[in-house]
Amino acid sequence: MIRKGVATRQRVKTRTRVPAYSGIPGWVRVLAVLAAVVVVLPLLAMVLKVDWAHFIPLVTSEPSQTALGLSLRTSAASTLLCVVLGVPLALVLARDTFRLQGLLRSLVLLPLVLPPVVGGIALLYTFGRQGLLGKTLDVLGLQIAFSTTAVVLAQTFVALPFLVVSLEGALRTSGSRYEAVAATLGARPGTVFRRVTLPLVLPGLASGAVLSFARSLGEFGATLTFAGSLQGVTRTLPLEIYLQRETDPDAAVALSLVLVAVAVAVVALAYRRPALVRPAPASRTTAPAPAGADVP
Amino acid sequence: MTLSFHAAVAARGFDVSLTVRPGETVAVMGPNGAGKSTLLSGVAGLLSPDGGRAELNGRTLFDLDGGKRTWTPPHARGTALLAQEPLLFPHLSAVDNVAFGLRSAGVPKREAKQQALRWLSEVEAEDLALRRPAELSGGQAQRVAVARALAADPALLLLDEPLAALDIHSAPLLRRLFKRVLAGRQAIIVTHDVLDALILADRVVILENGRIAEEGPTREVLERPRSSFAAGLAGLNFVPGTLQGAGVRTEEGLQIAGHGEDPGGSRDSARLCTPGGPGVAVFPPSAVSVFLDDAHGSPRNSFAVTITDLEPHGDQVRVRAGSLAADITPAASADLGLVPGMTVHFVVKAAAVAVYGA
Numbered sequence: 001m002i003r004k005g006v007a008t009r010q011r012v013k014t015r016t017r018v019p020a021y022s023g024i025p026g027w028v029r030v031l032a033v034l035a036a037v038v039v040v041l042p043l044l045a046m047v048l049k050v051d052w053a054h055f056i057p058l059v060t061s062e063p064s065q066t067a068l069g070l071s072l073r074t075s076a077a078s079t080l081l082c083v084v085l086g087v088p089l090a091l092v093l094a095r096d097t098f099r100l101q102g103l104l105r106s107l108v109l110l111p112l113v114l115p116p117v118v119g120g121i122a123l124l125y126t127f128g129r130q131g132l133l134g135k136t137l138d139v140l141g142l143q144i145a146f147s148t149t150a151v152v153l154a155q156t157f158v159a160l161p162f163l164v165v166s167l168e169g170a171l172r173t174s175g176s177r178y179e180a181v182a183a184t185l186g187a188r189p190g191t192v193f194r195r196v197t198l199p200l201v202l203p204g205l206a207s208g209a210v211l212s213f214a215r216s217l218g219e220f221g222a223t224l225t226f227a228g229s230l231q232g233v234t235r236t237l238p239l240e241i242y243l244q245r246e247t248d249p250d251a252a253v254a255l256s257l258v259l260v261a262v263a264v265a266v267v268a269l270a271y272r273r274p275a276l277v278r279p280a281p282a283s284r285t286t287a288p289a290p291a292g293a294d295v296p
Numbered sequence: 297m298t299l300s301f302h303a304a305v306a307a308r309g310f311d312v313s314l315t316v317r318p319g320e321t322v323a324v325m326g327p328n329g330a331g332k333s334t335l336l337s338g339v340a341g342l343l344s345p346d347g348g349r350a351e352l353n354g355r356t357l358f359d360l361d362g363g364k365r366t367w368t369p370p371h372a373r374g375t376a377l378l379a380q381e382p383l384l385f386p387h388l389s390a391v392d393n394v395a396f397g398l399r400s401a402g403v404p405k406r407e408a409k410q411q412a413l414r415w416l417s418e419v420e421a422e423d424l425a426l427r428r429p430a431e432l433s434g435g436q437a438q439r440v441a442v443a444r445a446l447a448a449d450p451a452l453l454l455l456d457e458p459l460a461a462l463d464i465h466s467a468p469l470l471r472r473l474f475k476r477v478l479a480g481r482q483a484i485i486v487t488h489d490v491l492d493a494l495i496l497a498d499r500v501v502i503l504e505n506g507r508i509a510e511e512g513p514t515r516e517v518l519e520r521p522r523s524s525f526a527a528g529l530a531g532l533n534f535v536p537g538t539l540q541g542a543g544v545r546t547e548e549g550l551q552i553a554g555h556g557e558d559p560g561g562s563r564d565s566a567r568l569c570t571p572g573g574p575g576v577a578v579f580p581p582s583a584v585s586v587f588l589d590d591a592h593g594s595p596r597n598s599f600a601v602t603i604t605d606l607e608p609h610g611d612q613v614r615v616r617a618g619s620l621a622a623d624i625t626p627a628a629s630a631d632l633g634l635v636p637g638m639t640v641h642f643v644v645k646a647a648a649v650a651v652y653g654a
Contacts, residue, residue, distance in 0.1 A: 177383055183370035184340050184377040185397035185448040192371075195396070199387040 007065050041259060048054040050257055051250045054100045058254040061114035065180065067240035068258065074148060074236060078155035082212040084166035085156075086163035087205065091197070093164070094171035119157050120225025127226075151234050155216035162215050163208035170204020171197075207270040218259065299452055301357075303338045303348035310345075310506035314484075316452065321483045323491075323497030325513065326525060330503040332486040336454045339484065340377050341370035352461065353451055376450035380457040382441035384429035391416060391425040392442045397448025398499045399459070415443040419473055431643070439473065446477060453483040460488060471495060490518065495513050502526050522576060522654045532578050533620050536654060539575035544651055552577040552597050554649030563589025574654045583648035584622035586615055587641045588632060598643045603636050617642065 025070065051058070058064065092098075093105050111119055120248045127144040137144060144150050178200060182192045198205070220238040227234040237259060245252040299316040310331045316322050324332050344367070350357040357373055376397070377460065386392045394412035399405070416422050419439040428527040429437055438458065445453060458474070459467045466633065474496050478485075485496055493500045493514050501511040502523050509523035522528040527534030532640035543553040549638035554577050590598055601617035608614070612623040615634060622642055634640065 132583070177379070180340075180342050180370070180386060181379070181383045182385070182396065182400075183342070184375055184417070184450075184454070185400060185444065186371050186376075187396070187400035188371050189369075191400050195399075196385055198621060199385075202387075 006034035023089060046253060046256060046260070049253050051254065054250065055254050055257075058248075058251045059258060061251065063231060063240060063244075064251065067235055067237045067255075070148070070151075070232065070235065071217055071237040074151045074155060075213050077152045078159055078216040079209055079213040081152065081156045082160050082163045082216075083205070083209055084214075086160050086208070087167060087198075089160075090164045090167035091193075094168045095176060102278045107233055108164055109161050111158050112165075115157055116154075116221030116223075117225050118155060118217065120222035120227075122227040123150070123154055123157060123222065145226060146228045146230065146234060148227075148233055151219075151223050151236060152224040154226045155219045158219055158222055159215040162211040163205075166208035166211060167201060167204050170201040170208075173204075210266050210270040214263060214270075217262060299339070299350070299352045301335075301339060301348075301350040303335075303345035303350065303358075305331075305334060305338070305343070305506075306346050308334055308506060310338075310417070312503065312508055314501065314508070316482055316484060319480045319482060320499065321478050321481065321485060321497045323493035323500045324484060324486045324503060324511070325488070325493060325500060325529065326503035331506040332503055333456060334506070335503070336377065336456050336484065336486060337460070339373075339452070340454055341368065341373050344378075373453055374449075374451035376445040376448045377454045377456065378441055378445045378458050380461045381461075382429070382432075382434075382437035384432070384437055384441055384444070386429050388429075389575060390421065390427050390429070390432065391426065393429070394444045394447050396444060401448070408588070412443070412447055415447040416440070418441045418446070418477070421454040435462055438462060438466070438470055442473060442477065451482065453478070453481060455483060455485040455487075457486055457488060460494060494518070500526075509528075520650065520652060521578060522652075527578060529575075529622060532580055533584070535577040535620075536576070537575060539571050539573050539651070541654060542646075542651060543649075544575045544577040548629045550599060552599075552649060552651075553646040554579075554651035555647055575651060576654045577649050577651050579644050579649040581609075581614060581621040582612075583644050584620070585643045586622050586624055586628070586632060586634070587643055590641050596643055596645055597649065598641050600639055601637045601642050603634060603640060605636055606634060615640075 024177065093101065093108070093135060124145060125131045126133055127137065127150065129138055129143065129145065131145075134145065144153065178196050179192050182196045183189075187195065217236075218238060219236070220242070223234065223236060224239060229235045229239045235243070241252045241255045241259070244255065298318060299314070301315070304311040308331060312335055313454065314322070314335070324335060326332055332536065334343065338345050338348075345360060345553070346357070347360050349359040349361050352373065352375070355364050356369070357368050357375075384390070385396065388396070391409060391412045394404075394415050395405075395408040398408035398411055403411070413422065413425060416425055419442050421439045421443060424432060424440060426434055427436075429440075429487070432440065438461075441601040442458075453472075459470055462470060471492065474485075474492075478496055485492060487493060487496075497514055500514045500517050502509045502517065502525050504523060504525055510517060510521070510526055517526050518530040519532055520603060521532060522533060524534045524536070535544060535546060535550075535552055537544040537550075537552075540551070541553075542555060543551055545551050587598070590600070601620060602615050603615055605616040606613055606629065609623055609624075613626050613629040613634075614620045615624060615629070617640075620642060632640070
C-alpha cells in the first residue's frame, strides 16, 4: 500500500517535470519577454536610483512618516468600508435576481476603468459644499470635502469594485448548493450567511480586501481632486511622493520603494495558492478523497 | 404525521400530487427530466411552484391556490435534504457538520456536539469525527451526511439519489445503513436503482414528463407495471394498447393474445379489465423465442420485428427490437446468424403474456 503510494507520487513528479507540448510560436515568446521587460525594467531603474545611504532618514523624515501613517490609516478605513458595503453588494449581485441587475453590475465596475480624477470630480459634486448631498450635510455642520473623511471616501470609491468583483466571482464559483442544504437543516438565512456562505468565500473575500487595500494605498487622482493635499489631513503617501519629486527626488524614490514593497507584499498575499486542505492527521489509515474534492 | 403535496410548475410541465403517510418511505423513480428533483425541491422549499398546496403534519408548507398565499421558508419546514453528493461544509469537521442542524435549532454547543457524536456512531463513523470533509472518502462523507440530516431531526427526510455517486464498494454498506435508519421514518427517496426501491421503500411512484405515471407498492408495480418505465425497471416487455378479449390490440393494429388471470397481484383484475379500455400486455424477454420464419401455432403470438441490437445479458444474448426484447442462448443466436438490421419473428406463448388494464 505504502509502496504503491510512493510510486504514484513519483509518477506525478515525472509528469510535471516533462514539459507538455505548448504550441507557442517563437515570436510570441519574444513579445512575452518584451512585455515582462516593460513591467520590470522601470521598477529596476527606480531601485537602482535609491540612495541607500540616506534611505532610512529619508523614509523616516517627519513629513514621510505623517504621510505613511495617514495612508495606512485611511486605507485601512476604506478597506473596512469596502468589506462592510461590498460583501452585501456582491451577495446581491451573485445570488439575487432582480430587474436592472446587469446595469447595476456594470455601474459598480465603472470606477475600475474611470480616470480617478473624474471620480474625484464626481465625489466633489456629491459631497462638496455645493454638491448634491453636500448642501444638506453642510446644514448639519458636516463638511466632508478636503477632510480625512474625503480621503477615505475617494479610496472607497475606487477600491470597492476590486472587492465586489473578486467576491462575486468566489460566490458564483462556490454556488448556492451548500446554502440550500444548510437551509433544509433548519438554518435561518442569517445563520447560513454567517456559518456557511462567509467561510466558504473567505479566500475570495481576503484577496478582494487585500486588493482593495492596495488600490486605496495607491489612490492619487480622486484624492487630490476631492480631498486636496493638506499635510497630516489629506496628504497621503502618493501625494507626498509627487510633491517631494520636485523638491527632494531622493526622498520621492525612497518613498516609492516603500510603496513598491507594500505592493509586492499585497500581490504575494492576494495571489498565493490557497492552502485550503490541511495536512491529514498522522493516524490516518483510509484512502484519501479523490483529488477533485480538494479543489475549491 | 402526513405529507400531502400538490404543486404545479408550468415552466417545467410539472404537476404532481403526492401523499406520504406517517412512517412511510416512498421511492420516486422516472427517466431523467421527469421532475423528480423538482418534486424534492418543491417539498423542501428550494423552489417556488406556480400553484398548489402542501401540508406536513398539519403545518402548511405552502398554499398558493387561494387568494392569500402562504409560504414557509425551507429552514422552518423540517425537511432535511440529502443529495447525491454529500455536500459536507468543507470548513467544518465531520462532527461540526453533524452538529450544524442542532446548533441552528439553538442547542447549546456542548450538547450539540454530544448528540452529533451519537449520530456519528449511529452511522458507524465515530472515528471520523475530527476529520475534515476533504479527508473523507466518498462513502465516508455520505455516511456523515446521513448523520447530519438525521441529527436535524427532520419530520420528512428527502433523499436525492443518495447512492448514485458512490463506488460499488460503498453503495451496499450505505444501502444497509439506509435500510436501518429509514425503518419507520417518513422519507421520499429519488432513485434510479430498482434495488433501492425494493429494499428501502414501501411504495414506489413513477414520474414521467412531470406527471405521476403510476404508483403502488413496489412489488406490485414491478410485477404488474402499468408504465413503460416501470416495465423497463422490472426488465419486462411492455406493450400498451386497448383490451380485446384476453389480449391487447396496439395502435399499430398488432394483436397480442394473453391470459387475463391475475397470477400474484392483489388488484381486482376483473374490474380493471374493461374491454375496449386501455390495457397492457407484459411478458419477460426470457419467454420470447426468436424464429427466422413466421411460426404460428396456436395459442401463440408471433410478430415480425427488425433487430436493433444484440447485447450480452448474463449468460444469454439479449435481442432488442425497438422496445421489445428477447433473451436467447448464444448458441441459438449463432445458429440463427442474428445481426442488427435483420428481420425475424418474436414468438411468445399466450400463457406467458400477462394482460391487464392500465
